[in-house]
Amino acid sequence: MFIWGSMRALDGEQTGSPHALVRFLEQCVEAGCTGVDLADIYNQGRSEILIGEAFARSRELADRLPLIAKAGVVFATPEAALPAHHYRNDAAHLRSALDGSLRRLGVEQVETFLVHRPDYLMRFDETARALEEMVQAGKVQKLGVSNFSVSQLNGLQGALAAPLGHHQLEFSVLETRALEDGRLDAAITAGHRVTAWSPLAGGRLFSQSDKAAARVREALGELAGESDPDGLAGAALAWIARHPAGPVPILGGTDIERIERQCAALKATVFTPESWYAVLEASRGQPVP
Numbered sequence: 001m002f003i004w005g006s007m008r009a010l011d012g013e014q015t016g017s018p019h020a021l022v023r024f025l026e027q028c029v030e031a032g033c034t035g036v037d038l039a040d041i042y043n044q045g046r047s048e049i050l051i052g053e054a055f056a057r058s059r060e061l062a063d064r065l066p067l068i069a070k071a072g073v074v075f076a077t078p079e080a081a082l083p084a085h086h087y088r089n090d091a092a093h094l095r096s097a098l099d100g101s102l103r104r105l106g107v108e109q110v111e112t113f114l115v116h117r118p119d120y121l122m123r124f125d126e127t128a129r130a131l132e133e134m135v136q137a138g139k140v141q142k143l144g145v146s147n148f149s150v151s152q153l154n155g156l157q158g159a160l161a162a163p164l165g166h167h168q169l170e171f172s173v174l175e176t177r178a179l180e181d182g183r184l185d186a187a188i189t190a191g192h193r194v195t196a197w198s199p200l201a202g203g204r205l206f207s208q209s210d211k212a213a214a215r216v217r218e219a220l221g222e223l224a225g226e227s228d229p230d231g232l233a234g235a236a237l238a239w240i241a242r243h244p245a246g247p248v249p250i251l252g253g254t255d256i257e258r259i260e261r262q263c264a265a266l267k268a269t270v271f272t273p274e275s276w277y278a279v280l281e282a283s284r285g286q287p288v289p
């Protein structure tokens with residue numbers, strides 16, 4: 001099971017046009033895809049337009065692939081006095097960002113809306129009211145967050161009548177901080193759905209110059225009994241899924257044959273506690289204490 005992420009959609013031959021994307025997503029569904037991850041900033045809204053155009057061509061696809069929308073990150077505006085990338089979780093921004101996403105997608109509702117990143121200037125009450133309004137207006141079914149710390153998540157949840165049911169965070173064999181900073185534990189306790197972004201470390205897993213990636217590939221290769229990149233990728237996805245929070249990988253690849261091979265390897269790879277820790281050790285370059 002995986003979510004497909006649309007951040008790189010415009011880059012791929014199989015994903016860069018509405019016609020090609022319909023075929024690609026149909027094959028993703030057959031391979032076990034259960035949703036599409038979006039954000040208003042991906043390709044400055046053009047990923048959403050592309051998904052909307054693909055769904056307009058195939059209602060069946062739209063029915064089978066729930067949408068996860070995100071907002072709260074804003075790129076620097078060159079004309080500003082002090083341009084800077086920044087985060088905005090205030091009500092006015094989240095409201096207008098969601099309306100923009102719905103318009104570009106050509107839909108009246110998305111399944112899930114996530115606050116993309118925590119805004120250090122966020123007022124929990126104000127953000128909570130904006131999120132509740134989205135649900136009450138029928139624009140969103142479910143709410144969640146992405147990249148929040150446990151305390152930020154608890155602060156927002158404390159101000160919200162509706163439950164936050166989803167945490168999207170970075171988690172992979174090469175990015176393991178969520179194991180120790182409490183986010184995965186908190187998700188288990190709260191019963192949150194966890195989705196893992198950049199589950200192949202954004203392609204870094206395949207880097208020839210990255211020492212940690214080389215150690216992890218060697219360890220995964222021992223286990224998977226192969227060194228082909230997709231077998232290793234599938235084993236890396238199985239390593240994520242082995243955590244009791246049940247993180248679902250958000251695959252960002254744009255090549256369906258690769259994704260199919262990776263999903264087959266994911267299903268075929270079983271980690272014992274010892275082999276799971278061996279991969280963690282390879283990632284960190286040292287054994288656990």
Ligand SMILES: NC(=O)c1ccc[n+]([C@@H]2O[C@H](COP(=O)([O-])OP(=O)(O)OC[C@H]3O[C@@H](n4cnc5c(N)ncnc54)[C@H](OP(=O)(O)O)[C@@H]3O)[C@@H](O)[C@H]2O)c1
Nearest residue numbers: 005006007037197198199200201202203229251252253254
């Ligand atoms: N919430 C957040 O803050 C946040 C942040 C970042 C991303 N995301 C979400 O997470 C999704 C996935 O992120 P991601 O794209 O970084 O994920 P990823 O799946 O870790 O990385 C995808 C990259 O790996 C490459 N790749 C896959 N298999 C390969 C292989 N066998 N050999 C060489 N390269 C290979 C892909 O290339 P090909 O395209 O050529 O297959 C693609 O460039 C995004 O689309 C987005 O929806 C969320």
